[in-house]
Amino acid sequence: MMLPAIHDAKLAWLFGGVLFLLLVSTLIGRWLKRRRKGEANRATIDNLNERIRAWWKMCAIFALAILVGRVGSLVLFGLISFLALREYMTLVPTRRGDHRTLFWSFFVIMPLQYYLIGIQWYGFFAIMIPVLAFVYVPTRIAIAGDTAHFLERAAKIQFGIMVCAYCLSHAPALLLLKIPGYEGQNARLLLYLVIVDQMSDVLQFVWGKLLGRNKIAWRVSPNKTWEGFFGGVLSATALGAALWWATPFTPLQSAGMSFTICILGFCGGLVMSAIKRDIGIKDFGRVIEGHGGILDRIDSLCFAAPIFFHLVRYYFVP
């Protein structure tokens, strides 16, 4: 298999930047660990170091997938979708009559969505889940015959497929877009989305820990504060703007795109927190150390990816 990404100098710079950030944060984590005092601080710092260790692994896997090319990215995101859907369906109550529908969600609908990106069939990719699965899910539940909580069950399953499979699949679908003058460089666009989105999460967390006072929606998520929100969104937007050279955007356009990604990422996190609150749990799973589950890590990406995809498609693809 060809590895065109290996010859992309700008991509190498992006990865180099990520590597540098990881190194710096690892050193800060070590330093904090040595001079920590008190039990409460200790837990926070241990959690921070756990998160940094997990970040190393996640970045390594992501880099490998990007280097392998389109198939690598599709397999990686397909796997993430699978794990996220699994966490979601595990915690959202379903009934015996949903079994076959759930089987289809995992083994037919979700893989088909990624297959459609693989064969570059945009028209079908865009409507398969919102139209076909939307019709299929309630029909199959109705055929199973159990009508208790019918609307709730159909809605829960459809929402899960929408968020975990449909929305998330728009990230690797960026590789499909044919942007004039940017051919063969779309891997950077995907990396750009993920960097800005995840850095927005991280920076909101950091600003919130440093300055957080006024809670935005304390009922939903006690950790989200206005200080964290503004600090995180603004600094991540600045970071995104500074990465304009890796994208088809001008610096100003890049700032606009990053701002949109940050705001939507925040919305995704808020919505998922509300769902978790409703079910009565803190995290969706324990797959990644320190981070909760997969779904806790990608909730922001699920909301940011489809909008970013369509913005790029609308403004940059003729």
Next chain:
Amino acid sequence: MNDRIHPFASLLAAVARGITGVQVQWAGCEPDEKQRIYFANHTSHLDFVVLWSALPSDLRAHTRPVAAQDYWEISALRRYVVTNVFNAVLLQRGVMAQAKSPEEARYAGRALIEQMAAALGDQYSLILFPEGTRGNGEKVGSFRAGLYHLALRRPDVELVPAYLENMNRILPKGEVLPVPMLSLLTFGKPLQVEPGEEKETFLERAREAVSSLRRIGSA
């Protein structure tokens, strides 16, 4: 009897772990070489394989499931899997109900206990589902008396309760294809029959020991 694990058993265990992504918690005891009877709630065909695969590999070779003969001897494949691959102890269900006199029923019951005691031997552990059949996952059903009699017959063997979470949603009764939800297996604190304890009291206490390990609420 052999002490080696059949390669097909290891394969099935790996598949079951993959499908269920099971997380194992030893909440009341640690894995141990001691002879034990692991007893758990039963909602799925995957229950035994998942519980078995959750044990450290050196314990697996000495841990045998107890299964229903009438069900597992229907086809040659089933019989092969259950006896050759997993080295299961096959019990005849319903022999006591079919007995013509109370005398005969008692005799049949005792034969089953002797069969399990013999299967334990001096080095094996057993996996037992005392409900006797698969439930729907909402509530742990009442336990059959075998656990009580076996515990009296072999007081040297530890009784370890275990709760398998979500298995009824992964592969419920009557379905062939699994849905890969996450499962959780919790081992509880070993218990024993107290001196002079009545059969019903003990069985209810054992059922409660399993049921109390449940972490996730019902649907």
